[in-house]
Amino acid sequence: KGAGRNRYSFFTPALQEAAQWRAQLTRDLRVALAQDQFRVVYQPIVELATGAIHKAEALLRWQHPTRGLVSPAEFIPIAEACGLIVPLGEWVFQQAADQVQAWCKTLSPQFQISINKSPVQFENPDLQATPWIEQLRARGLSGESIVVEITEGLLLSTSAGVVEQLLTMSDDGIGVSLDDFGTGYSSLAYLQKFDIDFIKIDQSFVRQLVPGSTDLALCQAIIAMAHALGMKVIAEGVETDHQRALLSAAGCDYGQGYLFSRPVAAAEFERVRAQLTTHTAANAVD
């Protein structure tokens, strides 16, 4: 009993602190959008065979007035729980749409920006003011300029609304990318049913990639399967040139990771892209 009491008194303050921290972040999140505390950063997605960069992933950042930079891993689940992810996700889309409109003119007419879309955003389609495809067309863009990243869990949803929204996006030309692939439970049958364009191999399979490893066998199998189904593959979390070379040899189409660049502000993205592209061109000449 004594030990139980000790445990009790040991754990309670920590739990209480976690709950208070969550409650405080929830309150802070509610004003953050109005107070302009969010920004979107972009990480290049590099075509491994050529080094070309025609794609980027948009990632959300929250600059909290007193706590500094709060990680999306921390605040996205809270924004999902309190429903704020709906207006926040809409804001991210609008930032990305403005940015891809600019980059289609200055970088490449085929430029594509991918954005992460939470399952919670699919739950309330009625809350969305204007369909994304209409917002793109209003900017003179087609659906192809945006890719929506979803996770495997969404594909398991039995909601007719979710299925319908995914298929409508595909019909509109908006790309669909399956994020963190290999960490969930989706079956091969689902991949075809939903018209997936890209599979993103989760970083956990890329981290310890060495010749002869199970992870390499898994990457090779995912790439073969995706290609057989007409999908392209993006490897996440590419940090070393060794990983890049192994993935490239395995036929992986794209790489994303700190080896190329961290996620950066839009202006810096243009500099990073120019630098990476010059570097590749120089190597090709060697």
Ligand code: C2E
């Ligand atoms: P994700 O969509 O899988 O995004 C990739 C994460 O990996 C990003 O973390 C990125 O910064 C990080 N990363 C990229 N390259 C490397 C690398 O070489 N090594 C390592 N260790 N990490 C790398 P970030 O930006 O902290 O985002 C975490 C997660 O938060 C995202 O995972 C995504 O699930 C979610 N998220 C971020 N922005 C949004 C958003 O606008 N909406 C929604 N719904 N979720 C978002």
Ligand code: MG
């Ligand atoms: Mg993603």
Ligand code: MG
């Ligand atoms: Mg499609």
Ligand code: MG
């Ligand atoms: Mg991912």
